[in-house]
Amino acid sequence: MTDRDPDIGAVLDDLQPPPHRPDFWSDLDMKLAEIGPLADPGAEPDRHEQADDLVAPPVVPLTGAGIEQRRDRRRALVLSGLVAAVLVLVVAVTYGIDRLDRDAVDDRAVATEGSPSSDATAGGDGADPFDIPTTTFVDRPVPDEDLALVENLVLQFLEAIAAGDVDAAAAFVGPVSEQRADEELGGLDALLREAAEGLGAWTAAEGRGVSSVGLEAGLVVVVLEGDLVVEGMPEHRVTALPVRRTESPDRDHFDVPGGWAVEPWADDVESPIVEITTPDIDEEERAVVPFGSIEIEYQVVPRPDGEEVTTWESIDGDAYPPVVVSRPMPIRSVNGAMDDRSVLAFVAWEQGDVVGASAFRIDRPG
Amino acid sequence: MVTGGTTTDEALVERVRAGQRQAFAELVGRYDERLRGLAWSMLGDVGRMDDALQDAYLKAYVGLAHFDGRSAIGTWLYRIVANACIDELRRGRRRPTPVDATDHEHDRPVERTGPDGLAADADLATRVLHALPGDQRATVVLVDGHGFDTRTAAEILGVAHGTVRSRLSRARAHARRIIEEEQA
Numbered sequence: 001m002t003d004r005d006p007d008i009g010a011v012l013d014d015l016q017p018p019p020h021r022p023d024f025w026s027d028l029d030m031k032l033a034e035i036g037p038l039a040d041p042g043a044e045p046d047r048h049e050q051a052d053d054l055v056a057p058p059v060v061p062l063t064g065a066g067i068e069q070r071r072d073r074r075r076a077l078v079l080s081g082l083v084a085a086v087l088v089l090v091v092a093v094t095y096g097i098d099r100l101d102r103d104a105v106d107d108r109a110v111a112t113e114g115s116p117s118s119d120a121t122a123g124g125d126g127a128d129p130f131d132i133p134t135t136t137f138v139d140r141p142v143p144d145e146d147l148a149l150v151e152n153l154v155l156q157f158l159e160a161i162a163a164g165d166v167d168a169a170a171a172f173v174g175p176v177s178e179q180r181a182d183e184e185l186g187g188l189d190a191l192l193r194e195a196a197e198g199l200g201a202w203t204a205a206e207g208r209g210v211s212s213v214g215l216e217a218g219l220v221v222v223v224l225e226g227d228l229v230v231e232g233m234p235e236h237r238v239t240a241l242p243v244r245r246t247e248s249p250d251r252d253h254f255d256v257p258g259g260w261a262v263e264p265w266a267d268d269v270e271s272p273i274v275e276i277t278t279p280d281i282d283e284e285e286r287a288v289v290p291f292g293s294i295e296i297e298y299q300v301v302p303r304p305d306g307e308e309v310t311t312w313e314s315i316d317g318d319a320y321p322p323v324v325v326s327r328p329m330p331i332r333s334v335n336g337a338m339d340d341r342s343v344l345a346f347v348a349w350e351q352g353d354v355v356g357a358s359a360f361r362i363d364r365p366g
Numbered sequence: 367m368v369t370g371g372t373t374t375d376e377a378l379v380e381r382v383r384a385g386q387r388q389a390f391a392e393l394v395g396r397y398d399e400r401l402r403g404l405a406w407s408m409l410g411d412v413g414r415m416d417d418a419l420q421d422a423y424l425k426a427y428v429g430l431a432h433f434d435g436r437s438a439i440g441t442w443l444y445r446i447v448a449n450a451c452i453d454e455l456r457r458g459r460r461r462p463t464p465v466d467a468t469d470h471e472h473d474r475p476v477e478r479t480g481p482d483g484l485a486a487d488a489d490l491a492t493r494v495l496h497a498l499p500g501d502q503r504a505t506v507v508l509v510d511g512h513g514f515d516t517r518t519a520a521e522i523l524g525v526a527h528g529t530v531r532s533r534l535s536r537a538r539a540h541a542r543r544i545i546e547e548e549q550a
């Protein structure tokens with residue numbers, strides 16, 4: 001399948017590359033000789049080899065029996081996740097640990113009522129300012145115990161992908177992503193296998209951090225950050241995975257209140273476009289913001305069906321009030337002060353049943 | 367996957383890992399024309415193109431020690447070259463020059479006549495790409511120039527699928543304006 005634009009493609013076809021300079025290959029060979037022969041990858045086991053040791057189980061066909069098996073596994077997986085989440089909460093309460101430092105954030109919000117302020121505006125073409133409430137942060141629409149459950153669910157999802165356990169991984173995928181995978185992306189099982197290198201790489205990420213933010217009842221964004229080694233190339237990455245509580249009949253039997261499911265592929269070619277224009281984010285999902293206010297600007301282009309897009313932005317673990325947009329427009333906001341820390345941020349959006357999020361890290365100048 | 371007669375890419379990778387350096391040249395040689403096309407479209411200068419490709423091929427050589435074959439070798443090489451080109455654009459080690467499909471002579475700098483550095487005789491493809499920032503340029507070259515679908519382009523560029531779609535949308539809008547102006 002190609003997404004090629006034929007008109008622009010025809011123009012670009014005119015570009016024919018020139019040959020290399022005459023000494024290109026000899027120069028390269030000399031540099032390769034300086035490096036020397038590659039080390040035997042078997043000599044020093046690394047994470048990739050450990051991953052390779054994992055044997056993918058046979059894929060359960062999507063027959064009635066297979067679906068029933070998958071449902072049973074879903075129940076078992078979610079229950080085990082619930083047990084793990086409860087254990088985490090017990091430990092956290094016992095030792096007074098708030099891993100996400102939410103209490104500290106609350107103190108800051110109360111102590112500086114109105115500042116950091118959320119001064120969002122939307123303009124473009126000289127449009128009227130688009131005011132949003134100036135309250136500090138949105139109330140937490142998702143209980144902490146559910147956030148812990150959701151984070152655990154995402155980690156199990158990634159482990160299953162990395163292990164090549166397509167059936168287990170599929171149990172965590174939400175209905176919108178599942179439908180889109182089957183109808184547009186060559187099938188969920190194939191997509192999950194392909195994701196082993198991408199999403200699956202998070203299981204071996206160096207310094208991996210996991211956090212979550214509840215945006216509204218039934219919608220959480222889980223943010224992962226760390227250094228990935230993708231095919232031997234180390235790269236810093238930040239990614240955001242929407243997780244929704246679904247009312248799909250397929251999950252009615254869950255022994256948890258509702259069924260949380262990851263929606264990694266819930267956007268499609270017709271989805272609204274939400275592009276962050278400020279700050280300037282590099283290919284490692286990092287941005288540098290000087291001391292002073294943190295300004296975030298993003299362009300929103302809704303789908304041309306008239307349905308409104310709801311967007312949220314989150315700084316350092318808290319979400320600012322949502323903005324509802326019904327036509328293309330930029331959203332600009334000033335979110336408190338950049339101090340001596342680095343912070344995680346994301347912009348999320350929802351339009352109907354499609355949902356997406358983009359995360360990045362903001363650093364102060366070196 | 368390129369099989370190259372009886373030798374598969376995977377077999378070449380194993381030979382490189384076994385210490386056969388010439389196997390690496392054979393491996394990248396299979397993709398070099400397409401990768402040159404990518405680098406040329408991105409950078410538009412023979413010297414910068416070769417610098418970026420040398421950097422990329424050296425990284426690929428070192429990275430082969432850990433290449434586990436989960437993605438196609440061609441996709442993996444595209445990714446390394448695309449990143450090398452973006453790095454090269456950011457570094458700006460030489461003056462920025464536009465891509466020019468007609469300039470195939472080595473060591474002949476592209477003539478610059480305007481404040482934007484665009485060659486006087488630059489063709490339409492050159493003007494389209496020259497007008498785009500590096501990330502948008504890479505995206506439109508991969509999808510509209512080399513025919514990758516947007517999800518593969520996202521994998522190559524190491525960014526989210528939505529990011530590729532938004533970059534592509536902006537790049538195409540800009541490109542269409544230039545093309546329409548040309549046709550008018």
